[in-house]
Amino acid sequence: MFQHPVSGLRVGDILVALDGLAVDGADELIRLLDASYIDRPAEVTILREGALLRRSVRPRERTR
Template identity: 45%
Template structure:
């Protein structure tokens, strides 16, 4: 997670594992890329995140890469 990135601002932390996006399982990078498609840019997206303290939900808003 890069400092000051949209992910960091949303509360994602180094070491977090994204297990699902809007309830759809993420089993690898391909799933992550597929689920964070253009239609989600600028739209609140709920991520299920596994971290050391347990499982939590984090709302993120994907942005287009420059």
């Protein structure tokens, strides 16, 4: 199973909160991830195999 080497996020993880703010879907996540999140630590809450886990991530700007 793929696991991101830095954040520890895995394929199949469901992101349910970003810095304590509920994430109800991809549109909500995109709305929350504004420029203030780029390159700074943030805490995500994920649902993995029935357990809620917290992970630290550092969102980066997408390169094309």
